[in-house]
Amino acid sequence: MGYVKLVFFMIFPFLCQLSLSFCSSLSPLCPKDQALALLQFKHMFTISPYASAHCEFSHPKTLSWNKSINCCSWDGVYCDETTGHVIELNLNCSKLQGKFQANSSLFQLSNLKRLDLSYNDFSGSLISPKFGEFSSLIHLDLSGSDFTGLIPVEISHLSKLQVLSIQSYPDGLRFKPHNFELLLKNLTQLRELYFYGVNISSTIPLNFSSYLTALQLPLTQLYGVLPKRVFHLSNLESLALLDIPQLTVRFPTTKWNSSASLQMLRLYKVNATGRIRESFGHLTSLRNLSIVSCNLSGSIPKPLWNLTNIEELNLDCNHLEGPISDLFRFGKLSRLSLGNNNLDGQLEFLSFNRSLTQLQFLYFSFNSLTGPIPSNVSGMQNLQSLSLSSNHLNGTIPSWIFSLPSLTGLELSDNHFSGNIQEFKSKTLDTVSLKQNQLQGPIPKSLLNQRDLYSLLLSHNNLSGQIASTICNLNILQVLDLGSNNLEGTIPLCLGEMSGLWVLDLSNNSLSGTINTTFSIGNKLGVIKFDGNKLEGKVPQSLINCPFLEVLDLGNNELSDTFPKWLGALPELQILNLRSNKFFGPIKVSRTDNLFAQIRVIDLSSNGFSGHLPVSLFKKFESMKITSENSGTREYVGDTGLYYYTISLIVTTKGLDLELPRVLTTEIIINLSRNKLEGHIPSIIGDLIGLRTLNLSHNRLEGDIPASLHQLSVLESLDLSSNKISGEIPQQLVSLTSLEVLNLSHNHLVGCIPKGKQFDTFENTSYQGNDELRGLPLSKDCGSDDGVPQGLGQGEEGDSSMVSWQAVLMGYGCGLVIGLSIIYIMLSTQYPVWFSRMDVELEHKILTRIKRHKKRY
Template sequence: MDCVKLVLFCMLYPFLCQLAFSSSLPHLCSKDQPHALLQFKQMFTINPNASDYCRRSRTLSWNKSTDCCSWNGVQCDEMMRQVIDLDLYCSGLQGKFHTNSNLFQLSNLKQLDLSYTDFFGSLISPKFGELSNLTHLNLSRSSFTGIIPTEISHLSKLQVLCIWTVVAYGLRLGPYNFKLLLNNLTQLRQLDLDSVNISPTIPLNFSSYLTTLWLTRTQLRGILPKRVFHLSNLEDHSLPHNSLTGPIPSNISGLQNLQYLYLTSNYLNGTIRSWIFSLPSLTYLNMRNNTFSGKIQEFKSKKLFYVILKQNQLEGPIPKSLLDQQYLQTLILS
């Protein structure tokens, strides 16, 4: 028995020594991290009007006299003290985003949010593709322009990708690049693109993990394919403000978790399929500004909050199930 204890002690001794040593060190972020963050900060000014609609800029608290893991918007790994989360949402940053930004030295980043900043029409750097540990990337409303680089498709761990822009900036992702992105980002759970020119037709190789598919003003055209509804984990399915045509596919099943369905402002026609009225979790339904015809059927969901079906050619009485909804706040049918 003593021999067994001795063997166990010898096995555990190096680990115990390392633990004791690391616990005696100050829990500061790795020395190269604050330098990279401060250099990144110095490339931008703070929009003095940002406080009218955003929070106080998080970067104002950044200074070299404090641990960067304690800075606003910065989160570090507890063991290695590497920056893993950088949240600069709506922080008032404005200026050119350089393609070789010091930001890309933060190779352990898992979550990066640069949304609602103003990068003055900068290009999206290919170096984003070098942040290979990213699981969340949000570049929405950041005034980027040009082509979304192919290197984004190298982020194989990505679970959330959000890129919104305005038409004036003209962000685009070519058909080949979009297919490549979908082929490589097999872990995607949320894909949210707004006013990004991606492709004339809907690709069919979406991640089976998707819970949110939002492709707004992405210049999609052609028949709405049946396979785009064969994503059983979907909770939010939104393809508004495109040029999709034809009827909604029939005989769709398995969308037990679907809560949001937006097909607004397309060129869809035919009847609104019965499977839509049978969705048990449906909360938001917006299909206005198409050419749907026929009657509105009874809804199975008891959770409806928002229903807009106007600017179609629907007829018949209002279903009793709509009138009996407890949580309904918005109903527009005319």
């Protein structure tokens, strides 16, 4: 018996431990009322695959909720191990969609300590004041779930809260006045505060939790001055203030109290000017330093190079100047971005730098760097993205760049590089921009075998050879810009079958043959530029399969076709350029509604179009019937911000052929010049009140200038020269105060040139070649301002006018008597009928001249 007792006492501790381990492995039993509350909450929402679209990983956690299973075992539900009460609910990225009710059953879980509802879809739902009843809550995350309206003041009752995260689309959520100050005052235990897109519209109060480790307030419309106390929070690890231009930030001049703890400092578009303080050199724990668009100036201070733990340094879009050096100190650096500054000097530091082994991203674009890229660079085998565009770099592109094994992005555009483009070792390229250099030779074959390439810009170089059909293997390519080179041969047929392509620019090369490309149904093409080549034949009718097409430029080729009126069915077409080809026949459209409704620029100049001006076409131009007022923002046609591609267009305006590097949506242009068009100028053009440029010159137009043109209030250039237009210049055109260039030369205009406003600024060249036109600036007098012929004294006005009228009436009267006498003799002596007809015409001319004379005087 003693032996048994001994054994029992020996194994008793083990049995207890085993028992406790077994018990702890069992989930505590969830109270039935809380399980029911959770199930009721579940049934208020549907599961939508789009509800958590912003999540990298999403999972419908509530699908596992079943009343037959203990709720403490449900996905996202955590219970107190002793009481079984639900104390944590994590429904982050759970694909929930529906209205979050103000009296939701969720508020019955009164013991909740942690609640995460982020990244679901509760569109249109208000944040209920009942959230303030979770008295034990220490963690609340309502980010990215599309709550709207006011943030209730009851949130400030959560006195135990340590983490508060609320993210909204801009102005989706807002505070009442003073409620933000009240919240920071009451939440004395707060460690982390994340507000994104919340309209706070107040200053940051001086009194807030001293325990803060994270303060991130992007897009919150704060104003005033950031309290100095923020920089001296001893536990502060991250500070992010983004897109708050009314918030002034003044950096400490001495060592910060948070120097030892601060790991991330991100300031973007806040009011921070002046130099980078040397006090930054004390932030020895800093890993991420980003100060962008803050108007910092001066050189980069040397103490900054002491931040040896820095992993990401971003000082883009400032006014920093001086050379770049000492970067070899940053052994842990993975991202370095100093673009859009005034930095100069050369990239010599790369040639002896073997410490940047972790560097993955290097961005120095839009500076004033000079010289070649060093060729003896090593130790940067992890580099994935290299951007040195818009500098003054020259020489050849060194081979080490083409040998980078993991290169995904290469941007060296707008420099002075020469030589050939070598074959790339990397097979992971997604964007290559080498445009605006002096590169030559063929397009490398390795570029045409990149399965991840979505942007290829090689324009404005001296590349030669043909465009290989293997370019169509780039399955996800979105931008193909090969314009302004010396490429020749035909356009590959398969280009129209690239389903993801948005920009196809082959302009200004030596491409020949017909456009046999078949544009397949379902393509996404928005820009097609084939201008400036030697293309022949007709416009391919498969272009009708391009429903997203905004820009079609086929100008300066040798195309021979009638007007492709069927293009009017393209719903998004805004620019149509067919200038300088061999188009012929009348310009006609069908009666179908909404044809060319979005057109803003139409250039059919220098062709062989004939017939009357297309009244039926002008009626369709709905976008030209709207005046685009200056809203302060500049919008461009076809501008998607895709990888530095912008649409250029040659237009004839203000008497010049200009290349617009970008086309404003307000640039409304009609150019039908240098054709064989005839007939009158239709008054309906006056309805196109958005017109900036109207050019109908060098045609066979006749009749009067319609007075309705005075409705074109934003017209800047009007060219009607070299036609057969007659009559007087309408006085109403004086109201065109935006008119900068007027050319009415070489017509048959008569009468006086209008005076006042813009008409007082036009030169003689605007009117030359109109023999019957009088007035300033021509040498032929048209009388003084009050209509009196020049040279008469003030006292002679009445008598002279009367004498003039008497002479005129006597002359015409005598002529009329003689004419009527001839008619009487002719009728009485039975003169031939042809003489009778001639005499009637003579009488009509006499009467017409009398009326015209009265009108003139």
